[in-house]
Amino acid sequence: MRGLVAELDPHSSYMNPKEFEEFQSDTEGKFAGIGIEVEMRDDYVTVLAPIAGSPAAQAGILSGDRILAVDRKPLRGLKLDRIIELMRGEAGTKIALTVGREGATDPLHFDLVREVVRVASIETKRLDKGVLYIRLKQFQETSHEELLRAVAKARRANKVQFESVLLDMRFNPGGLVDQAELIADEFMNQGVIYSTRHRGQVLDLVE
Secondary structure: OHHHHHOOOOOOOOOOHHHHHHHHHHHHOEEEEOOEEEEEEOOEEEEEEEOOOOHHHHHOOOOOOEEEEEOOEEOOOOOHHHHHHHHOOOOOOEEEEEEEOOOOOOOEEEEEEOEEEEOOOEEEEEEHHHEEEEEEOOEOOOHHHHHHHHHHHHHHHHOOOOOEEEEEOOOOOOEOHHHHHHHHHHHOOOOOOEEEEEOOEEEEEEO
16 A cells, blocks of 8 residues: 555655544644754754653753653664654653763663643744744644734734745645645735646646
8 A cells, every 4th residue: 555655646655544644733733742853963852842842842852852761761773753652642641861961970760751842833033124034844734823822913013014025844744735725825916826637637726
């Protein structure tokens, strides 16, 4: 099944029930875990940022920390998706992290309890010269609504109309097409947002 679906196009893949459940958690903007954003750097799982209010943030895990082990089991050599799977789990379950921190002689140990963590897909801040910076992390179920609320809040806080917008979509893995369509429609006055094709024939246009 994986081989069959993978050959359809570069954007198709087979999901077993567990993978589909994890995908739904991502697009819903909530999951059970410790609440950290991570990436691989020099073969180490490195914390980009702890999510505000999450177990990781409350325990004192910092941006730049390296996750060395989960439940005393070293992570070296494991793929990132497998490591994320180890850190997630049912809310209320315990997890032990071993962390390397710059400037610390010995590894640090944290005992955490997983919770349901909610992740915002939109971040905004005002830059110089009337520019509104918007970071779009992922197209989740509430991304369009979050965008409208965030822009309205920024306008009220700064009491100005922004002259331009900087939309940052770096590292955005994708997500829900309907949310991508709604957000694109906020920035486009005309033209096709996307089209659906089958063997060269256009089946549907979304403008």
